[in-house]
Amino acid sequence: MRDIHPDVQAALATTRELRHRIAEVRERVDDIFARRPSPSGLVIPEVDAVGRLRDLYLAPGTCSRFGNQELAAEIMAAITESAADARRQYAITMNDTDNLPRPLAEVMRERRAGTSSDEQVPNFGKAEQSI
Structure with missing residues (x-):
């Protein structure tokens, strides 16, 4: 082997x-996700950190209360606010110094230091020569 x-x-x-x-x-x-209500509070979207709409809640009677343009404006306002909140959460999470991993150079130095010098260097299948 x-x-x-x-x-x-x-x-x-x-x-x-x-x-x-x-x-x-x-x-x-x-x-990371955000749920920010619309200005009226009747529309609540759920947006992830990438800005994708994951869910949308419309309070009962919301569609009959607003016209098409008003309902679209309510939904878009809520989605825009939720997306901005998710971006803020993303920035906070990714820049948290407690979550930073150790530098790879440090990990590599430790791994190399862990190999002791008395270990035999593999010969890759070459027959040993006797003198």
Whole structure:
């Protein structure tokens, strides 16, 4: 069985670390949403961090209370306000210093320091020569 070179092991570990970091950021982004009511309070949309409309609540009687243009204006005002709130939440979440991961250079130094010098360097299947 061949051993994997320490640099390759470090690169694979770094790749795994990056995958985990990306997944963590995606989870944080997926948890961001905003629900801001319209000026009348009868329309409440739910907008995610990307600005997509996830849900829309219309209070009973809202459609009969407003005309087409007024209802559209109410819905758009609520969606615009919710999208702005979601963007603010995104900026706060992504710039939070408590959520910053350790620099990859530091992680790599630790991984390389963890490999002791008494470990045998793999020979990649070459026959050992005796003198």
